[in-house]
Amino acid sequence: MSKKHYDWRIGKPLPLLGDHSVAKHDISEQYLGIYIDRLTRTFSQTMLNLTIVDGFCGGGLYRHGGSEADGSPLRLLRAVEEADQALKAARIKGFQVRADFIFVDENADHIAFLRDLLIKRGYDSRLGNDIFLHCSTFEDACPGIISRIQSKGTAQRSLFFLDQYGWSDVRFQTIRAILAQIKNPEILLTFAVDALIDFLSDKRAETEAMLGLELNREDVKALLDLKNGDGWRYLIQNGLYRHVQNRTGAQFYTPFFIHSVDSHRSYWLLHLSNHRQARDEMGKLHWRLNNHFQHHGGAGFHALGFDPSRDLRQDLMNFMFDDDALTRSEAAVLDQLPRMIHAANQGEGGGLVVESLFAGNCNDTPVTSEILTSQLLLLRDEGELSIISGEGKQKPRAKTIDWDDRLILPRQRTMFSRLG
Numbered sequence: 001m002s003k004k005h006y007d008w009r010i011g012k013p014l015p016l017l018g019d020h021s022v023a024k025h026d027i028s029e030q031y032l033g034i035y036i037d038r039l040t041r042t043f044s045q046t047m048l049n050l051t052i053v054d055g056f057c058g059g060g061l062y063r064h065g066g067s068e069a070d071g072s073p074l075r076l077l078r079a080v081e082e083a084d085q086a087l088k089a090a091r092i093k094g095f096q097v098r099a100d101f102i103f104v105d106e107n108a109d110h111i112a113f114l115r116d117l118l119i120k121r122g123y124d125s126r127l128g129n130d131i132f133l134h135c136s137t138f139e140d141a142c143p144g145i146i147s148r149i150q151s152k153g154t155a156q157r158s159l160f161f162l163d164q165y166g167w168s169d170v171r172f173q174t175i176r177a178i179l180a181q182i183k184n185p186e187i188l189l190t191f192a193v194d195a196l197i198d199f200l201s202d203k204r205a206e207t208e209a210m211l212g213l214e215l216n217r218e219d220v221k222a223l224l225d226l227k228n229g230d231g232w233r234y235l236i237q238n239g240l241y242r243h244v245q246n247r248t249g250a251q252f253y254t255p256f257f258i259h260s261v262d263s264h265r266s267y268w269l270l271h272l273s274n275h276r277q278a279r280d281e282m283g284k285l286h287w288r289l290n291n292h293f294q295h296h297g298g299a300g301f302h303a304l305g306f307d308p309s310r311d312l313r314q315d316l317m318n319f320m321f322d323d324d325a326l327t328r329s330e331a332a333v334l335d336q337l338p339r340m341i342h343a344a345n346q347g348e349g350g351g352l353v354v355e356s357l358f359a360g361n362c363n364d365t366p367v368t369s370e371i372l373t374s375q376l377l378l379l380r381d382e383g384e385l386s387i388i389s390g391e392g393k394q395k396p397r398a399k400t401i402d403w404d405d406r407l408i409l410p411r412q413r414t415m416f417s418r419l420g
Helices: 019-038 073-090 106-120 137-149 172-181 195-201 208-212 215-222 232-248 276-288 323-344 354-359 369-381
Strands: 047-054 062-063 067-070 095-103 131-135 157-162 182-191 252-262 265-275 387-388 406-408
Touching: 019 047, 019 073, 019 157, 019 182, 019 252, 019 276, 047 073, 047 137, 062 095, 067 073, 073 106, 073 265, 095 137, 095 276, 172 182, 182 208, 195 232, 195 265, 215 232, 232 252, 232 265, 252 276, 265 276, 276 354, 276 369, 323 354, 323 369, 354 369, 354 387, 354 406, 369 387
Parallel strands: 047 095, 047 157, 095 131, 157 182
Antiparallel strands: 062 067, 182 265, 252 265, 387 406
C-alpha cells in the first residue's frame, strides 16, 4: 500500500498506519486465504498456480499501536504460506501453491526499503524467482504484468490489489484491459470517492485525472447538478458508482465503504471480477468484518439502483453490516423474492434458476447467497414455492440450495400467499 503521505527510507522512522488502512490489510489477507480455499476444494488436486499483484506496495512495514505492523507485501506472502501449509497437511499426495508475487511502487526509496525488509525476513533467495519488485507506476508496469500472467498458462488466475492513494492513479482503460486480456482476474481497488467529489468542478472537467476516469464535461456537470439539499454527497456517490460500474467492464462488483476516522472521509473498496462466486465470497467477508464497512444503500436487492420515484437519501445512513442490518436484509429479501419469482414463472421457462436469480441481482446489494438461501427455504417451508433440483427432483426438506435448483410456484397457494 503506497501512500503519498507515507515515506520509507532505510534507517529512518517507519510511517504511521491508520486504523482504516489496517482494515484494508485485513480484508486483503483474509480474502486471499478465501480465494485459495475456493480454488482448491477438489481433493485430488495437488497444485494451484496464481499471480498476486500489489500495485502500490510501499515499503511493507509501519508503526501502529506502539509497535511495528506488517504492510500488504508481508501479509500477502503470509496468507499464501499459511494456505500452502494447511493444504500440504490435509492432502495425502501433498500440495503446492505456486504463487508469483509482483510488488510495484514508483518510489525508488520504497522499493529499496522493501527489498531490504524481504531479505531480513528470509525471502532473499526468492527475489527474482517468485517475488518480483518493480520501481514503476502501476500504469507503466501493467502491460508487462498482463503478458507475464498470460504466459503462465491457460487458467491465468490472478489477484490485483490496487490500493491507490486517491482516485486517479489507475485508469479505467487499464482495468478494462486486465479484465479483458486475462482469463481469471480479480481486482481490489481503493477509490477515494469523497476526495473526487471535492475535486469536481467545471474548470477541472478536462484534466488528465478526469480523463483517466473517463468523466467528460457533461458527466461532471450532471454530478454537480445534484449538489442541492441534504444528502447531496450520497446522490453524487450513487452517480459515480454507476459510472465506475459502466466503465470498468466488470460483470460483478462490490462497492462498499471503509470510513477513515483519521480523515473523516469514506472511500470505496471496490472488488471487480467476472465471476459470481467471487462476488459472493467478498460479500460474505464484508459481513464477517462488519466493524470496518458501511453500505450507503438499502437492505435488499436493487439497493443501489437509481429510482426516480424515490429519494435516494432515505435509508442511506445506518447500514453497518451488523445484526440489525442482517435482520433488515432478510426482511427486505423476503418481501422482494415473491414478486421476482412470480414474474419469472409467468413464461414457459420452467421457473427461476437460483444462479440466475443471484447473479442477475447481486451487484447492487449487500445480500449474499447465505441470506438468499435462508429466505428461500423459509418461503418453501411456508408452502409459497417449490424447489426442484437440477435432476428434476423435489427438495421439500433439504437444508441447502444448489445453484442449479429451480424455484417453482406451487399449483395451490395459501389464502395469505406472499406470491399473490
